[in-house]
Amino acid sequence: MSNITVSIFMLTYNQEAFIAQAIEGILMQKTTFRYQLVIGEDASTDTTRQICETYASQYGDRIKLLPSPATNGGLIANYMRTIAECDGTYIAICDGDDYWIDEYKLQKQVDFLDKNPDYSIVYTAVKRLYSDGTYIDYNYSLNKKHLDFDDLIIDNFIHSVTALFRNVQSKEDSIPSWIINFPFGDWQTYLWVLKNGGKIHFMDDKTAVYRMNIGVSSAYMKKTSVFIEVLIDILEHVFVDENFSHKKQIIASSILSRNKDLMTCFNREKDYLKGFQLFLKILKTTNKKIQFIRFYGYSVYQSFT
Structure with a gap:
C-alpha cells in the first residue's frame, strides 16, 4: 500500500451537470490523513472530461484522472480499471452523479475501521434525490447488532456512495474477472472483501446524496x-x-x-x-x-x- 489512507474511486460518463458537485463533495473532506480521488472518465461526449481535467490540474496532489481511450469502454470495464488504480488502505465510492454532504464522512468511517479491525465495511444512511427535486431520507439498517457476509449475500443493503471498505486487492488476490459480465460491481466487491470474514457496521449519519433513476443499474431496475x-x-x-x-x-x-x-x-x-x-x-x-x-x-x- 502507499501512504494514501483512502482512495475514492469515481466513475463518470456524460455527467457534465453533476460531476463538479461530486468532486467538490470529495475535496471538502476534513481529515487527518491523506486521501486521493481516482476518476475513471470513460470518453464522455460532453464536457465531463474537460471539467475533470480542470480539477485535476488544480488539485494534482489529491486527484488522479484516468481518461479513457478514444472510445467508451462501458461502465463495468471502467469500474475494473479504476478500482485497480486505488492503492489506499481503504476504498470509498462516489459515482459522478452522486455527492457527499458530510465533510467528516471519511474521518468518521476511517476512525471506526482503524479502531475495529474485525470490521471490513462501514456504510451510512443516505438522502435519496428524486427527479422532481424531492429528498427522502433512507436508512436501511437490519435489526441486528452485527452484519456480515451472510446478511449481504441475501440483499445488498449498502448504498455505494456511503460505503468505506478495506482494500484487500493484491497481485495474489485481485477482484475476480467474472465481475466484468455484469452491469455493476459494487455488491460483488463487498462480498469479495468479506469472503474471509469481517463484519459490516452501519452509521446513522446521513453523509451523502444518491440520485434516483439515473445510471446503468437504474435502467435494469425499471423492469x-x-x-x-x-x-x-x-x-x-x-x-x-x-x-x-x-x-x-x-x-x-x-x-x-x-x-x-x-x-x-x-x-x-x-x-x-x-x-x-x-x-x-x-x-x-x-x-x-x-x-x-x-x-x-x-x-x-x-x-x-
Whole structure:
C-alpha cells in the first residue's frame, strides 16, 4: 500500500451537470490523513472530461484522472480499471452523479475501521434525490447488532456512495474477472472483501446524496424481473467461485430466495409461462413442496388483484 489512507474511486460518463458537485463533495473532506480521488472518465461526449481535467490540474496532489481511450469502454470495464488504480488502505465510492454532504464522512468511517479491525465495511444512511427535486431520507439498517457476509449475500443493503471498505486487492488476490459480465460491481466487491470474514457496521449519519433513476443499474431496475435475473446470475457466479466454497449453503439459500422472488415477479408482470416454468424448476429442489405449491398459487392469485 502507499501512504494514501483512502482512495475514492469515481466513475463518470456524460455527467457534465453533476460531476463538479461530486468532486467538490470529495475535496471538502476534513481529515487527518491523506486521501486521493481516482476518476475513471470513460470518453464522455460532453464536457465531463474537460471539467475533470480542470480539477485535476488544480488539485494534482489529491486527484488522479484516468481518461479513457478514444472510445467508451462501458461502465463495468471502467469500474475494473479504476478500482485497480486505488492503492489506499481503504476504498470509498462516489459515482459522478452522486455527492457527499458530510465533510467528516471519511474521518468518521476511517476512525471506526482503524479502531475495529474485525470490521471490513462501514456504510451510512443516505438522502435519496428524486427527479422532481424531492429528498427522502433512507436508512436501511437490519435489526441486528452485527452484519456480515451472510446478511449481504441475501440483499445488498449498502448504498455505494456511503460505503468505506478495506482494500484487500493484491497481485495474489485481485477482484475476480467474472465481475466484468455484469452491469455493476459494487455488491460483488463487498462480498469479495468479506469472503474471509469481517463484519459490516452501519452509521446513522446521513453523509451523502444518491440520485434516483439515473445510471446503468437504474435502467435494469425499471423492469424488476430483469434486475432479479441479474442478481441471480451474480449469485450463481459467486456459488461456483472457489473463494466462496465455505459459504455455499448460505449462497444456495439466497439463490433459492431470489428465484422465488423472480417467479412471483413473472406472475405480477403477467408472464405466467415463465412463472410456471420457474415454479416447476424450484419444485424439484424444495423439500417443502406443499407449502411451495400454496405459495405459487397465492402469487398467481395476487397478480389478479
